[in-house]
Amino acid sequence: xxxxxxxxxxxAEIKPHTLNTIAAAQxxxxxxxxxxxxxxxxxxxxxxxxxxxxxxVLMVDSAEYENQMAxxxxxxIVKLADGYSTIFAPANTFGKNVMPRVAALMDIQQLSEVxxxxxxxxxxxxxxxGNAIATVKSSEPTDIVTVRMTSFEPVAAEGxxxxxxxxxxxxxxxxxxxxxxxxxxxxxxELTSAKIVISGGRGMQNGENFGMLEKVADKLGAxxxxxxxxxxxxxxxxxxxxxxxxxxxxxxxxxAVGISGAIQHLAxxxxxxxxxxINKDDEAPIFQVADYGLVADxxxxxxxxEKELG
Amino acid sequence: xxxxxxxKRVVDYNVKIRVKADQxxxxxxxxxxxxxxxxxxxxxxxxxxxxxxxxxxxIAVSIGPQQSQETIRTALAMGADRGILVQHDGEIxxxxxxxxxxxxxxxxxxxxxxxxxxxxxDDANQTAQMLxxxxxxxxxxxxxxxxxxDGEATATREVDGGLETIKVKLPAxxxxxxxxxxxxxxxxxxxMKAKKKPIDMKTPAxxxxxPTPRLTTVKVVEPPPRQAGVKVADVAELxxxxxxxxxxxx
Numbered sequence: 001x002x003x004x005x006x007x008x009x010x011x012a013e014i015k016p017h018t019l020n021t022i023a024a025a026q027x028x029x030x031x032x033x034x035x036x037x038x039x040x041x042x043x044x045x046x047x048x049x050x051x052x053x054x055x056x057v058l059m060v061d062s063a064e065y066e067n068q069m070a071x072x073x074x075x076x077i078v079k080l081a082d083g084y085s086t087i088f089a090p091a092n093t094f095g096k097n098v099m100p101r102v103a104a105l106m107d108i109q110q111l112s113e114v115x116x117x118x119x120x121x122x123x124x125x126x127x128x129x130g131n132a133i134a135t136v137k138s139s140e141p142t143d144i145v146t147v148r149m150t151s152f153e154p155v156a157a158e159g160x161x162x163x164x165x166x167x168x169x170x171x172x173x174x175x176x177x178x179x180x181x182x183x184x185x186x187x188x189x190e191l192t193s194a195k196i197v198i199s200g201g202r203g204m205q206n207g208e209n210f211g212m213l214e215k216v217a218d219k220l221g222a223x224x225x226x227x228x229x230x231x232x233x234x235x236x237x238x239x240x241x242x243x244x245x246x247x248x249x250x251x252x253x254x255x256a257v258g259i260s261g262a263i264q265h266l267a268x269x270x271x272x273x274x275x276x277x278i279n280k281d282d283e284a285p286i287f288q289v290a291d292y293g294l295v296a297d298x299x300x301x302x303x304x305x306e307k308e309l310g
Numbered sequence: 311x312x313x314x315x316x317x318k319r320v321v322d323y324n325v326k327i328r329v330k331a332d333q334x335x336x337x338x339x340x341x342x343x344x345x346x347x348x349x350x351x352x353x354x355x356x357x358x359x360x361x362x363x364x365x366x367x368x369i370a371v372s373i374g375p376q377q378s379q380e381t382i383r384t385a386l387a388m389g390a391d392r393g394i395l396v397q398h399d400g401e402i403x404x405x406x407x408x409x410x411x412x413x414x415x416x417x418x419x420x421x422x423x424x425x426x427x428x429x430x431x432d433d434a435n436q437t438a439q440m441l442x443x444x445x446x447x448x449x450x451x452x453x454x455x456x457x458x459x460d461g462e463a464t465a466t467r468e469v470d471g472g473l474e475t476i477k478v479k480l481p482a483x484x485x486x487x488x489x490x491x492x493x494x495x496x497x498x499x500x501x502m503k504a505k506k507k508p509i510d511m512k513t514p515a516x517x518x519x520x521p522t523p524r525l526t527t528v529k530v531v532e533p534p535p536r537q538a539g540v541k542v543a544d545v546a547e548l549x550x551x552x553x554x555x556x557x558x559x560x
Binding site: 174264 | 475
């Protein structure tokens, strides 16, 4: 029995979500092989070979995988899939984009956002924005699983010494092409892997006021997030969104500022270890999940918080 | 060109769902149902394409029980031209849905299929990508901006790091994200007009697709509840508790 993990990488480095995904594969038991599919991805394959618990790296290094277009990457995964009992990928926009395409090509019903691997082809996954947890058993010859990253502690990036096997590419495709991206670079930690997250909601009133949260974030080494309402209102970009349809986070500390606590937002953060809510409405649903609630005007409380943190 | 829009009947997003006592699933009897919110965005986009002269006909397809006709009527009231209901009681999973949609695409020949990126009941986020694979078409997922060109479309996608822009050859399957548009409310005259628009009734057998689920639900339970917390009086007490009690900041 062996598992194949599809690495998310940028050619040079393995992205951290891959390490959580490997942890899910460990829970399934058996050998773990990692597929690094890309263009000019030798360095990423070398990094994958060092990850603890990985016994083999399959590198498919070919021009058609530049920019990780699903139409190109999916056939490569299908080519590698033979003989594996389970194929894992992270349930982020990378895995969500490509894995259902793989599953359909293999005539397999995928399992999305798996939060626990119970063995014997049985898995847990949240449904209805995490308001119910389903235990699901697969009857497929190969299980195709995307992994809810926050449910699995990442494995160590170092300590392994896997062999690297080179596999030839699957050929160019002309269905889609990459035009460009706008990625905001920040010195703050990445939202889904940060130990502390401070998020703002509609109560922030505008984008400039997020500057207050950034000041607190800088003192705490925290990432800044937002509710859907704040993103829809244009206060901050889409990649800030925490929730059912945004990012799922589970930091040690989550501070919700001016967020009422809609179901779809709670779905993205209620597995945080400690939740703080600051809201002037003491009836706000966010207080029902908060360990510490502060009923206060955020425009007083947030600057005071920054000051108190010294 | 024709635009095909799959629409799913789901528990309304405002309803607080309840897990059935026998752990077989989520209670859907006597619960308000509506169109999956992402599918509304897809319908809106299709109707706007028609209004802009980029589409000739908008076809709304639903797969589900008899009552899914109401979901199709909602799409028709928003401006879709006709509907197709593939009637099926009981659970149907994304791969079977994608196979049924492929058969309908083969019959109708749309230039684009616009799907919601995920349904808010099973949160699977699979159908659009699967349909695209089965058709051998291009895919643009999580789309927040869509421009239809000559034989191709330019799509802006909401990805983890920000936004990504791609070009896809038409025909294509797109899955739409929240910020693509704001769906309209259907006006009363349009709701009345929608009642006269045709809905074609089909079954999975008509398309030779086996709807049997490949994944078996063993049980469905409520998530562990969070313990009720405390209210703090001021920022000083909050920081003190975070430092000394929760020990999450230094």
